[in-house]
Amino acid sequence: MSLFALKDCCLTTVAAGLCCYLFFKRWEPTSPRLHFVFLVFVPCLLDLALRDRFSSFLRAALFIHTIYLSTVLGSVALYRLSSYHPLASYPGPTMCKLTKFWMAWMSSDGKQHLYVQSLHNEYGDIVRIGPNEVSIRDVNAINSLVGTAGCPKGPHWDGRMAEQKDTRALIGIRDNAEHTRRRRPWKRAFDTTALADYGIIMERRLRQLLSSFERRKQPVDMAERLSCFTFDFMSDMAFGGGSEMIRDGDVDNTWKLFDSGLPLALVLSHVPWLGQYYVMLPRVGHALKKFRTFCQDRARLRQKEGSQVKDLFHYLIDEAGVESTPPTFAEVMADGVLAIVAGADTTATVLSSLFWALSTHPEAYHQLQAEVDRWFPAGSDAWDVGRQAEMPYLNAVINEALRLYPAVMGGSQRGVVDHGGRLVGPYFLPEGTSALIHFYSMHRDPRYFSPKPDAFWPERWLTPEQRSALPSPSGAKCLDKYGYVHNTSAFLPFSYGPMNCVGKRLAYHEMRAVVTMLVQRFDFRLADGYSPDTWEHDLKDYWVATRGELPMALSPRESFRGV
Numbered sequence: 128m129s130l131f132a133l134k135d136c137c138l139t140t141v142a143a144g145l146c147c148y149l150f151f152k153r154w155e156p157t158s159p160r161l162h163f164v165f166l167v168f169v170p171c172l173l174d175l176a177l178r179d180r181f182s183s184f185l186r187a188a189l190f191i192h193t194i195y196l197s198t199v200l201g202s203v204a205l206y207r208l209s210s211y212h213p214l215a216s217y218p219g220p221t222m223c224k225l226t227k228f229w230m231a232w233m234s235s236d237g238k239q240h241l242y243v244q245s246l247h248n249e250y251g252d253i254v255r256i257g258p259n260e261v262s263i264r265d266v267n268a269i270n271s272l273v274g275t276a277g278c279p280k281g282p283h284w285d286g287r288m289a290e291q292k293d294t295r296a297l298i299g300i301r302d303n304a305e306h307t308r309r310r311r312p313w314k315r316a317f318d319t320t321a322l323a324d325y326g327i328i329m330e331r332r333l334r335q336l337l338s339s340f341e342r343r344k345q346p347v348d349m350a351e352r353l354s355c356f357t358f359d360f361m362s363d364m365a366f367g368g369g370s371e372m373i374r375d376g377d378v379d380n381t382w383k384l385f386d387s388g389l390p391l392a393l394v395l396s397h398v399p400w401l402g403q404y405y406v407m408l409p410r411v412g413h414a415l416k417k418f419r420t421f422c423q424d425r426a427r428l429r430q431k432e433g434s435q436v437k438d439l440f441h442y443l444i445d446e447a448g449v450e451s452t453p454p455t456f457a458e459v460m461a462d463g464v465l466a467i468v469a470g471a472d473t474t475a476t477v478l479s480s481l482f483w484a485l486s487t488h489p490e491a492y493h494q495l496q497a498e499v500d501r502w503f504p505a506g507s508d509a510w511d512v513g514r515q516a517e518m519p520y521l522n523a524v525i526n527e528a529l530r531l532y533p534a535v536m537g538g539s540q541r542g543v544v545d546h547g548g549r550l551v552g553p554y555f556l557p558e559g560t561s562a563l564i565h566f567y568s569m570h571r572d573p574r575y576f577s578p579k580p581d582a583f584w585p586e587r588w589l590t591p592e593q594r595s596a597l598p599s600p601s602g603a604k605c606l607d608k609y610g611y612v613h614n615t616s617a618f619l620p621f622s623y624g625p626m627n628c629v630g631k632r633l634a635y636h637e638m639r640a641v642v643t644m645l646v647q648r649f650d651f652r653l654a655d656g657y658s659p660d661t662w663e664h665d666l667k668d669y670w671v672a673t674r675g676e677l678p679m680a681l682s683p684r685e686s687f688r689g690v
């Protein structure tokens with residue numbers, strides 16, 4: 128081929144590649160069909176059109192495909208790294224600026240929370256963690272990003288929920304108006320009256336959990352037991368029962384199946400367009416489908432048989448008929464599954480971390496035990512959610528566990544949709560940017576919580592009066608002597624604003640009840656041979672945190688022996 132012909136071919140292919148790049152930049156198509164057209168069909172057409180300039184078809188294909196795809200990828204890379212990119216002024220690692228596959232790769236070991244925290248420590252309060260995404264560690268940005276007039280949910284849900292094509296669960300709804308409509312029954316389901324009704328369901332499951340501990344002579348895996356409890360409780364709430372994990376254990380491997388899908392869900396949330404390909408794979412989401420079928424059967428049964436108590440299902444399906452547009456069965460199903468996924472796993476993780484922290488901080492454990500004994504003396508019934516809400520040390524322990532080990536460590540992504548962009552605190556974010564407040568980094572930032580931001584120290588949540596009233600206020604004394612920082616605006620384990628965790632109040636009720644009743648009745652410690660560092664090592668951030676085993680030895684306290 129002459130030099131002229133080669134140049135000619137090159138220019139034509141580069142021009143076609145540039146057109147493809149501009150199309151992708153402007154429209155950002157996620158459809159596999161369009162991907163096929165622009166990344167496979169067009170270069171093949173070029174092969175055919177220009178093949179007579181090459182000695183063989185194979186040479187033509189190799190040459191044209193290489194130039195075409197290099198042009199597309201090179202243009203993308205150059206633009207993302209250039210000073211013309213709208214996020215060019217925000218710092219971050221080059222690989223993060225280039226592609227979201229980098230974050231997917233860096234997060235695959237479950238240590239995303241530590242990686243993003245290290246980026247904040249290196250680059251500051253705003254870091255570019257993707258070509259069009261930033262992570263923020265600054266209280267001033269919270270309100271404008273996730274507050275009342277904040278941004279809608281971000282595109283990571285498109286990947287995470289790719290298989291929910293027609294009806295999405297509440298948490299992944301990106302349209303603000305639709306989100307508000309779908310959240311209405313949830314809000315009613317967690318108001319004060321409704322919460323009071325759930326006491327019967329919770330108490331039954333909690334007593335069942337306690338008696339399962341009484342029967343065991345060997346160390347128990349506390350994380351597994353708590354998961355079974357939260358799962359059974361949320362199944363009762365969402366579908367009127369159907370799960371007996373406290374009694375039988377996780378015989379169907381539901382947790383393991385679920386947790387095994389989380390790393391892939393994380394990749395899909397980093398690269399949402401991959402979701403379109405993922406759903407085309409055979410046997411994809413098998414575990415989830417199995418779980419959905421279980422929920423569907425339960426929901427039908429619950430609907431047919433009704434219930435003596437007003438559970439979550441009662442509100443989700445609008446049994447009282449208060450909604451002008453009643454929810455569809457598909458919506459109720461999607462939200463029922465969400466209730467179990469969002470409500471069980473999260474609470475179990477925080478509770479397990481809390482018991483681990485108490486076991487490794489004997490002083491805090493003794494303070495809590497002393498408080499529980501004061502409020503509920505030996506032999507008395509500690510089932511009193513009203514009084515538990517007033518116990519200062521109990522609430523301090525729960526908040527401290529939520530601060531250090533939030534079940535959603537990475538924050539909840541939002542998408543900037545305002546034409547012309549928006550000011551998020553002191554940062555200008557252009558339209559099309561995704562942003563999150565990184566909870567884990569904020570919760571451990573010494574500007575918001577100090578001294579010892581990384582230490583489990585419940586005393587920081589008490590007022591000076593409450594601290595001095597502690598039976599042994601040793602560690603707490605230095606807080607009041609040397610001063611401390613405790614900025615609760617930077618405490619966001621349940622997120623913030625109109626799309627925050629709608630189950631927050633239920634979660635607190637549940638955590639208070641479990642901790643009080645367990646501490647009242649049992650002495651517990653880490654099982655022999657279990658290294659305390661294992662817990663943090665096994666804690667993984669796959670958007671919702673997953674946990675390892677927590678072997679603990681429990682023995683009934685003196686006053687409860689034989690009760």
Ligand code: HEM
Binds near residue numbers: 467634
């Ligand atoms: C310690 C326990 C829990 C933690 C740390 C937690 C945390 C969170 C977080 C961070 C979000 C994301 C909010 C956002 O996008 O801004 C969320 C959403 C949600 N949580 Fe929880 N959660 C917990 C327990 C529960 C419980 C018990 C339920 C009861 C069913 C629940 C139901 C939900 C629902 C339905 C959403 C979606 C809210 C929406 O998009 O409007 N969560 N949760």
